[in-house]
Amino acid sequence: MKSFDIKTKIYFGESSLDRLEQLDSSKILIVADPFVVKSGLGNQITSRLDRASIDYEVFSDVIPDPTIEKITLGVSFLVKSKADTIIAVGGGSAIDQAKAMREVVSQMDEYKGVHLRLVAIPTTSGTGSEVTAFSVISDTESGQKFPLVADSILPDEAILDVELVKTVPPAITADTGMDVLTHAIEAYVSKNNDEFSAALAEKSVEIIGSFLLRSYLDNNDTHARSKMMCASCLAGIAFNHANLGLNHGMAHQLGAKFHIPHGRANAMLLPLIIQYNSDINKHSRSKKEYPNHVRKYVTLARLLGLQNFNTITTIRALVSWVEFMVKEMDMPLNVSSMNVCSQEEYFAAIPEMAEAALADSCTATNPRTPTKEDVMKIYIDLW
Ligand SMILES: NC(=O)c1ccc[n+]([C@@H]2O[C@H](COP(=O)([O-])OP(=O)(O)OC[C@H]3O[C@@H](n4cnc5c(N)ncnc54)[C@H](O)[C@@H]3O)[C@@H](O)[C@H]2O)c1
Numbered sequence: 001m002k003s004f005d006i007k008t009k010i011y012f013g014e015s016s017l018d019r020l021e022q023l024d025s026s027k028i029l030i031v032a033d034p035f036v037v038k039s040g041l042g043n044q045i046t047s048r049l050d051r052a053s054i055d056y057e058v059f060s061d062v063i064p065d066p067t068i069e070k071i072t073l074g075v076s077f078l079v080k081s082k083a084d085t086i087i088a089v090g091g092g093s094a095i096d097q098a099k100a101m102r103e104v105v106s107q108m109d110e111y112k113g114v115h116l117r118l119v120a121i122p123t124t125s126g127t128g129s130e131v132t133a134f135s136v137i138s139d140t141e142s143g144q145k146f147p148l149v150a151d152s153i154l155p156d157e158a159i160l161d162v163e164l165v166k167t168v169p170p171a172i173t174a175d176t177g178m179d180v181l182t183h184a185i186e187a188y189v190s191k192n193n194d195e196f197s198a199a200l201a202e203k204s205v206e207i208i209g210s211f212l213l214r215s216y217l218d219n220n221d222t223h224a225r226s227k228m229m230c231a232s233c234l235a236g237i238a239f240n241h242a243n244l245g246l247n248h249g250m251a252h253q254l255g256a257k258f259h260i261p262h263g264r265a266n267a268m269l270l271p272l273i274i275q276y277n278s279d280i281n282k283h284s285r286s287k288k289e290y291p292n293h294v295r296k297y298v299t300l301a302r303l304l305g306l307q308n309f310n311t312i313t314t315i316r317a318l319v320s321w322v323e324f325m326v327k328e329m330d331m332p333l334n335v336s337s338m339n340v341c342s343q344e345e346y347f348a349a350i351p352e353m354a355e356a357a358l359a360d361s362c363t364a365t366n367p368r369t370p371t372k373e374d375v376m377k378i379y380i381d382l383w
């Protein structure tokens, strides 16, 4: 038996931030990305709370890829604040930090039976964290990144307001946009995929095909940016239901070990993972039937307008299109061009990263079951 639901209520479209004035709360803790505070973007939140005379405090000790230490700091702040509602505003890092903080606090004796409401407001169009039951945590001691997964982590509400993503610079638009694409593709070919997640992933891919490059090329293209916010959220709901795959399992390790931004790591891996999962080689031509997930890649390619001569050439066209997007958005195609570590350091880390990628919960639903050797080879090819 399967089921599908969306616990998070989504507010979107013009003036959706006005929802904040309707919150029934006596004290709010705003968990904010430091950029949101420094840039004044946060005023769009606080001015609405002021108007509604709702008391609030701000916690902005948030870093990219939240760590156990930062979450612990946030937990004491949250308990001291006596807030009944958390507003998380920022990219995936701020939202994941707030989700983890609420999860820890909810398990304390003094919070038994208390429901702390969480409202997630994304300022990047990337992770879909506003609608997922995941919170990705970095463990600085072990140098690993792992997802916490529980339904109780899901935000109660999400607010998608394009006003908050207008300041995202091109490089972050590229990283986060390619994260959305990876979510949609991995959810679509996941072992857990079904008609519900498929519908969401297809719509997301269709939007990305039309609007990601536009968002990258023109910061002021508000229409394209609001479409990408929806694509991000749709892909989030899709992978929350169907889970992800090896691409994310491997990207998490690159983030934890070498601090490669999450979306950039996914983008570099995506062409290699599509090729690995499709397993198309010189013998493929003789195949009459391709596995289901290969046909799904073909469907996505068609949605992107890449229909080609046959299955093999269509998969190649999909891989080339992903590489085209990476190049057009000035993103690196391999680790060596990023100068994040020496070749020796990178190759020494491969066996451990491969093991951690295999153990990562995202990898379990990859359509092709990888061996440690397979994963090591992909990391080697990524150099
Ligand atoms: N919970 C999930 O379901 C899920 C899914 C995928 C990824 N993640 C995690 O989310 C994190 C990545 O999130 P992200 O890609 O959104 O990046 P991020 O939150 O780390 O932010 C990246 C950078 O963008 C800046 N930024 C954010 N909003 C901005 C804006 N409006 N204008 C200008 N700059 C802005 C931030 O200050 C930061 O420097 C990773 O830790 C990743 O593992 C979580």
Ligand SMILES: [Fe+2]
Pocket (backbone or CB within 6 Å): 127, 179, 183, 248, 262, 266
């Ligand atoms: Fe992701």
